[in-house]
Amino acid sequence: MDTSPLAAGAFESGVFAARAGTARAAGSRARRPAILFAEDFDAPPGITVLDDPPEETPSPPPPPPPPAITEADIAAARADAYAEGHRTGLAQAAADRAEVTRQMLSTIATRLDGARTEAARIAEEQADALARLLLGTLAIVLPASCARHGAAEVAALTRAVLPALAREPRVTIRVSPHVARAVEQELARLDPELHGRVALVPTDAVAPGDARITWQDGAAVRDAAALWREVAEALAPLDLLPAADPAAPDLPSFGAVAA
Numbered sequence: 001m002d003t004s005p006l007a008a009g010a011f012e013s014g015v016f017a018a019r020a021g022t023a024r025a026a027g028s029r030a031r032r033p034a035i036l037f038a039e040d041f042d043a044p045p046g047i048t049v050l051d052d053p054p055e056e057t058p059s060p061p062p063p064p065p066p067p068a069i070t071e072a073d074i075a076a077a078r079a080d081a082y083a084e085g086h087r088t089g090l091a092q093a094a095a096d097r098a099e100v101t102r103q104m105l106s107t108i109a110t111r112l113d114g115a116r117t118e119a120a121r122i123a124e125e126q127a128d129a130l131a132r133l134l135l136g137t138l139a140i141v142l143p144a145s146c147a148r149h150g151a152a153e154v155a156a157l158t159r160a161v162l163p164a165l166a167r168e169p170r171v172t173i174r175v176s177p178h179v180a181r182a183v184e185q186e187l188a189r190l191d192p193e194l195h196g197r198v199a200l201v202p203t204d205a206v207a208p209g210d211a212r213i214t215w216q217d218g219a220a221v222r223d224a225a226a227l228w229r230e231v232a233e234a235l236a237p238l239d240l241l242p243a244a245d246p247a248a249p250d251l252p253s254f255g256a257v258a259a
Contacts, residue, residue: 135235139228146224150209151182153222158186161213161220166194168215175211177202183211 146153154175165171175183180202187195206212213220 035258048064131238142224143226146207146209147178150176150207151179152213154179155182155186155207157211157213157220157222162187162194162198164191165215166191167195168194171198171215172201172214173198173213174201174203174206176206176208178208179211 158173162171173183173187180200183200185202187198190198207225209222209224210223211220
């Protein structure tokens, strides 16, 4: 075995290297405390042993960033949503009330229009019924009225017509026998000269209340039946006269005599 200093140094170097390798292998299993000095006092002179760098204490993790949406943002958004929903609800309620009001007014207007039409129809029917009643009553009453008041009517006609016929050579008055007496009394009040030219002819051909006054160039006739026919013709388009019964005599029957 070579015992020269060079060989001894090489041997020691090998031993130290082996020791250092063993130490590093053991440090991989259990790290030993860091050495405060740069030189290992156990190492041969002239050999510097470098220890592992001290472990750095890990820095604490940075604090988490603040959240993008805070509780205040959520509360504000909730308040805004509530306010918007409240406004929308009020607007919708107002629109619904307006629509309900519009529909109610439309229904009322439609019903009022229908009621007005119905009222007009009822009023027209009532007026038609009243007109029919009055004309039917007149058709029944007129003949009896003419018979009852015929004498006065004929006397009035005589007073109106005969003074204008003072120059006529002859005047003929035809009346019903039921009113002849009243006409005679009226003629007695006339001018005697005119009374002598007037001939009174009672005849059943003339209805009570009617009279026919004729002279040379003209005539004056009071014919209630003819007058009624004119009234009936004028009212025929309105259909206001009562329907005639085919089994009954024509109305009015002006030839009847009042009791």
